[in-house]
Amino acid sequence: MASGNREPFNNTVVEWIDSRMPIFTLLNKEYGVFPVPRNFNYFWNFGAIAGFMLVVMIATGLFLAMHYSADTGLAFNSVERIMRDVNGGWLIRYIHMNGASFFFIAVYIHIFRGMYYGSYKKPRELLWILGALIFLLMMATAFLGYVLPWGQMSLWGATVITGFFTAIPFIGEDIQVWLLGGFAVSNPTLTRFFALHFLLPFVIFAVVFLHIWALHICGSNNPLGIEPKTRQDTLPFHPYYTIKDSFGLLVFVLVYCVFIFYMPDALGHPDNYIQANPMVTPPHIVPEWYFLPFYAILRAITFNMNLYFLLGLVMLLLLLVDFVWRKKPVYLSAAGGLALLVVGGLLVLTGFTGDSCQRIDAQWLEANVGFKNMCGTLQALPGMSAEAAPISAKLGGVLAMFGSVAMLFVLPWLDTHPVRSARYRPLYRVFFLLLVVVFLILGYVGSQPADASVAGVPLILVGLLGTGYYFAYFLVILPLLGRFEKAKPLPESIHDVVLAKQINAETKI
């Protein structure tokens, strides 16, 4: 019977199976002899590490589910029982709890690696989009899971996050009630969150399968960002990268174990060891650390987007389309563009300041930026009141937060520069590193109370500036760099660079 073109295996059991269903031939093709660029650095370990973490989370989650009760009267105590009475229960829970954090650490490094080396560019756009989808699914899964222990942060975190839906005009409140299965986070919410938290990791698993499939069709990128040309540029995946991935994984798991065994609660919030109480709101509700930059973006929009602001924004957007996104400015002359920039900018500023004057951070503006007399004048303008604003601050925050994740999906089309790796793009490298710093600062801002300040500067302002840079990076800086940045000359081949490095190292000895 035909079983395709395949080499027979020496092992009789393997051969017996493979001749009937060539799974070992497939594995050998995809993970044995599969050609991979020979110059990977350790950042290329994190895909395999993320895959390992997904398996760990599914395995430990399954055992936790055997002892967990998804009922508001029992959930908190069932988790305490896992910790105290179930054999090895504390270990399984700590592996799962800290596993979520380490899964996100691996995936964040994986994403930023992809951005630094331009791995999202042609022909890997679909691979990247599948990755972004995985990230979105991971965020949903982590949020649902955090509700299950039914501590104070579980309840109030869920209340805050599902409250975002009320920002949707007209139907928002109905959607929230539908999602919760009631008017507040309660028993129907907990049972459905448990069901979904159990399901989603399997959906992630399926998307990871597609992600790897897409990867094996176009092959891996590498630190130089150039395609392998000859066999000399590649190595078989096994044993070279099975060993390198195993070593990286071992180091990662060592750090992970330090957290599991020596500081298992360091990454969590102490309030989640207090049973959920709908009658007591914690003074400072914070999400898990991996959501903090996005939480900061959500909170950065404290102003209502009134007609002035929106009109200005549309003008600036037109400018962006015509002068930044499109190759040639077709419709506008330079003078027209300048006029649009000035008028649009002024309208945005007018709308923003006029609205800010109505709120607390206006006190800071008035004291520090001298807006004292301007506030009265601006507020007297028609349509400046908060009620007249088409997009409320809450809706604006939600749009900004979802927009910040959406940037990942369109990234391959925003960065139009033909060179992939930041190694050969000196300007891109600076802006990218700044983005990483801004992302970390946003994480810090998200961890602090909304009215906190550092050295007299309100963090809400830092959050707004950080959010501004985040969006400017994707929407303005990348497209502009794509048109104007002069890259360094690219090497001829991967092999040349590896060999030159080796000769260099040997002559030093």
Ligand code: HEM
């Ligand atoms: C459960 C989560 C994920 C798993 C298990 C996973 C797995 C992998 C694996 C095993 C690789 C090949 C090894 C490597 O390049 O590191 C890979 C490559 C890649 N992944 Fe992921 N991934 C995940 C999430 C993501 C996310 C969130 C993104 C981006 C938004 C992403 C984008 C990419 C890209 C662009 C590549 C190709 C990298 C290159 O060739 O340079 N992945 N992924």
